[in-house]
Amino acid sequence: MLKCLKTLSWLAVVLLLCQHAQLLADIEKGEQLYRQCQGCHSIGPDAPNGFGPQLNGVFERDAGSVAGYDYSPAFEKTVGQGLRWNNTSMDEFLEAPMDSIRGTRMAFPGVKNADDRKELIEYLKHIGLDGELPLTKKVKAIRKKAQAKISPLPAETLIPQHGVLHLGRAALDEEILAWDIDIRPDGAGLPEGSGSVVDGTELYDNACAACHGIFGEGSGRWPVLAGGQGTLTEERPEKTIGSYWPYLSTVFDYVRRAMPFGNARSLSDDDVYAITAYLLFLNDLVEEDFVLSSENFNSVRLPNEANFIADNRQQEMPAADAAEPCMSNCLPQPARVTQRARILDVTPDSNDDESDTVAIE
């Protein structure tokens, strides 16, 4: 009997350990998935509100309750009905935020895979009010173990013949293909594919508009993407794809390489064609029925291409003047102050401690 009990309790420990490992694995996957949220949300000690509210201790929190965050009216209305973040409500919201709460500022298409949502919620559930993940240390230890299991590549029996010192190994075609994604103005590097302005509209609204604005007008200090034609000589030039960028290849390359902010390399090639087409449309450079493809890409020119010149700084004055600089009486009368930074008052405080404030009025 006693033996039986012992076995049982041992089994319970094993079971607990297994569950624990599963939980850790879920949290870890959730942490990876969370990366796509980082563009707008923050987690961590003193996490600030970004485009979205900070998410410290979000689980079991009343929706819409983060101090200092400006919620959309739609969200506030839902909150008024007593929404609280738990497994069910989070799962529903994350699946399709914009359907779940129509009018939310969260311009994000949603996490479509139920397992992904479960893991993401598991991760968020464990984030404390202090923004810390208490299991972090354990997760890290497990990661380390997993990495240690990867056996090293078998030692080369032959010394490679390339180069001078014969260091490094030949890159495989698949490896080059995975990393070499750059596009040149002459179209070199463009992948096969196409995308329409119509498809681009939806993609853009979901993935880009939160920062760049519905019409590419930019939100806050995020880059403006459209408009500004004819402003380059004005006092406040607006440098956009249509008004400033010389080449369309740069748009395609950059969107594919680095966008959406916080979820780079998540768009398919066709998605990138469609978004690029839509950006052309926003800049009044193509019609609504336009389809951009690898075939017609090179026929599109951006209006400002001709206005870029080579670096000629060394020919401009005063660099071109090799004369010895003046040493005395270089101004006809004593210098006088014409502008003061103090008037603008845009300098951040340089001291963390008020008592240390320096003697500047």
Add this chain to the structure above:
Amino acid sequence: MDGGKVSEKTANHKTVNRDNGGHNSQTPHSAGVSRRKLVKSALTLGISGAAGLTGLKAAAQPDRQPDPLITDIQDWNRYLGDGVDARPYGHPSPFEKNIVRRDVAWLTADSKSSVNFTPLHALDGIITPNGLCFERHHGGIAEIDPASHRLMINGLVDTPLVFTMEDILRFPRENRMYFLECAANTGMEWRGAQLNGCQYTHGMIHNVMYTGVPLKYLLAEAGVKTSGKWLLPEGADPSHMTRSIPLEKGLEDCLVAFKMNGEALRPEQGYPMRLVVPGWEGTMWVKWLRRIEVGDKPWHQREETSKYTDLLEDGTARRFTWEMDVKSVITNPSPQAPITHGRGQMVATGLAWSGHGKIKRVDVSVDGGRNWQHARLDGPSYSKSVHRFYYDFAWDGHPMMLQSRAIDEFGRVQPTKDQLRAARGVNSIYHNNSIQTWLVGKDGSIENVEVS
């Protein structure tokens, strides 16, 4: 420096001193100065020093109390401090807690694609401590295990290659000191004086001793084809930062660096490896370097078209403006480091640098650029590294308009703000290397101003 140059400089100093009776002479210390002169000037200094002391005594002696910091036994004199196990990785004194990198929140949309600034006003010498080197990220700091990092070379090469960190450490390596300046350093000051602090006006620069492998060795392993003319380095961070660099520059002096000031690169500076592009604008120094492609034409990437191109007044824009031009600034005193000791002997110090080579000379003005004196360069002088200068003088307590002006070994002279604006307008953002003015008030407070 050869002897002839030194004596010429000494002669200059003498002239300067005659013209400005209030300014103390600098201690002669070089080979070109005779022993007799040395003794004589030491005597002069001694005499004036003694006179100063006598004056102080006369003024302050009667009611002076002994300094309790000397007469009392302080806690740190009596009680034992931390042992060697308390600080396995050392950090600055708590009394230096305000000397940190700082950002200007309103400049950018998000801290993950933003910049902060080196506290130049509090540093001396030419080395920037690793923890104070300004940061500029386009997609946050990539945290990379070196064992999971790869560097690929592909494109117009005989054998596209993949290197591990271990491979890189098997190449011959070199140590070199270089400044890294963001092209947008001082970019907020084009329209006029805006930010009140040397950290903010000039802090997008750091100067570091790099250990790394000359890029030419890595390229030689892959074998660059004769059609190869350009390089495209790429980062492993979420911005996958890319810039086009002429092959010539890559072969001339670029490094793939893995150490800074003797220790591993900091994550925010591209750990485990970054590209070093001496003298050229900071965005080209790709961090978290994972790939270098060889091509026959430039790629015109986002950071060399939409950004880092210099819009001129007529609406045209310069592109591929790589070199950082000759520049200097007085770092201390400056708005964050006012003069607190009143009139009398003081030190003004600053940094000078040129992306073309070495600094030959720095001049300092206390009257807004009307009259100039030579400053004293001190410390090692390396090409494309910052140079430290000092101007030792006695302040008469009147307001000053402090300026510095650098001249590099090719005779390039740092321009005034008005000269740059006349040539380029005010919308270039990048490459503002103009002369900075600090207005010193009677109370020693200091402000960023413009003068004419």
